[in-house]
Amino acid sequence: MSITVGLVGCGRWGRNHHATLSGLKASGHLDRLVLCDIDPAVLAAHAADAHYTSLEAMLANETLSAVAIVTPPQTHLSLAELVMAHDLPMFIEKPLGLNPESEQHFLTNLPHTSTLVVGYLLRHHAGMKRILSAVAARDLEVETLLYRRRTVRSKPEDADPVTTLAVHGLDTAQLMTGTPLTSMDVQSMKVTATSADIRLQHNGITVIVDVAWEADEEERLLDVNGPLNRAVLDFGTGIMTWGGSGVADGPTTEHHPSQPLKEEWLYFLQSIASGQPHVFPDAASLLDLSAWLADHGPAQHDPR
Known part of the structure; x- marks a missing residue:
């Protein structure tokens, strides 16, 4: 064909x-x-x-x-x-x-x-899949999830930090916690023309999404922390570190090179x-994210 x-x-x-x-x-x-x-x-x-x-x-x-x-x-x-x-x-x-x-x-x-x-290309990243499989198998419990994407690049014209950068972190939070974004409480949300810092909470789970253009250095980080284990993924290099008291032999490193696009x-x-x-x-996830963006996206904040 x-x-x-x-x-x-x-x-x-x-x-x-x-x-x-x-x-x-x-x-x-x-x-x-x-x-x-x-x-x-x-x-x-x-x-x-x-x-x-x-x-x-x-x-x-x-x-x-x-x-x-x-x-x-x-x-x-x-x-x-x-x-x-x-x-x-x-x-x-x-x-x-x-x-x-x-x-x-x-x-x-x-x-x-x-x-x-x-x-949502990070759903196809090998390291992200590795963490998600650990969460699904209950080898890693999500208590705190930090998504950080900061870039030295200039802000693209007409781009918004929430719908362009933070949206990947929000999708990741939805995926890793299994919780609709619209069910999470917004603890704080600070948005400028080039950055967004979003903090959500639900049933003891804390989500932090920290994104920016025109940053001092490139950062591509997903940090999932539980009571026993912790997984930290650099989704740029694919290097992932496992740590915490649940790792008997101390911190270990895995490499998950990926071309997610x-x-x-x-x-x-x-x-x-x-x-x-x-x-x-799935449609439910798409509509949940859309509803969250409608409540908290560009039309709801005045970046300065």
């Missing part, structure tokens, strides 16, 4: 998707890569089998196996509605949308034959190949 992927959006993050898909094409995982962006100059800078300045034209002229929407969050659902009319598998960057009612409408009207993957795309392509309808993360 010939695989043609349409990538919509070639901005800062879209460029990373383009590089990943170009590599997957070179290794035989897809046959054609076609691009769509409203800026012809941006399109001209990216090699592809075809270029389009409108999604409608791409849908009309290509026999697509799937479409990826990597555009600003406020455009996700309107573009996805166009793709949904063609009943094509969709990859949509996170967050799915910024309005829970619109997301609910979209997910309710999604055909039962659909495949939808939303881009590539792994995310392989997961999506495998989902398409299986032919089984699939929504990932």
Whole structure:
């Protein structure tokens, strides 16, 4: 079966998707890569089998196996509605949308034959999977979860620290604790134009999400602490340290090198190949995160 992927959006993050898909094409995982962006100059800078300045034209002229929407969050659902009319598998960057009612409408009207993957790429990180398996096996109990992503990069234009950076930490908290974000109490939330510090609590579990652009150094950290054990993952290097009184021989180190964006795309392509309808993360998780963002996201704070 010939695989043609349409990538919509070639901005800062879209460029990373383009590089990943170009590599997957070179290794035989897809046959054609076609691009769509409203800026012809941006399109001209990216090699592809075809270029389009409108999604409608791409849908009309290509026999697509799937479409990826990597555009600003406020455009996700309107573009996805166009793709949904063609009943094509969709990859949509996170967050799915910024309005829970619109997301609910979209997910309710999604055909039962659909495949939808939303881009929470850390769910595909090997180290993250290792910690999650330990939590599921009750080898690690979550009392405190710290997610830290601080970067020296400048803040992208029109980006918001909550919906762009913190959203990965919020998704991780939801995943690791098994608790809806909307059930957690917000202990504090400090947001500036370039940073966010969010502290949540629920039934003895504390969640800290600390993110920033224009930081002094790069930090990519997930620290899950329990009464006996502790796992600390650098999700940039893949180095993970296990410690705590439950580790009989003292702290141990594991290495979980990962290319989560590539792994995310392989997961999506495998989902398409299986032919089984699939929504990932599940609709309840997507709607919970959307509802939390509606209550605490950009419209609810005034970053200074």
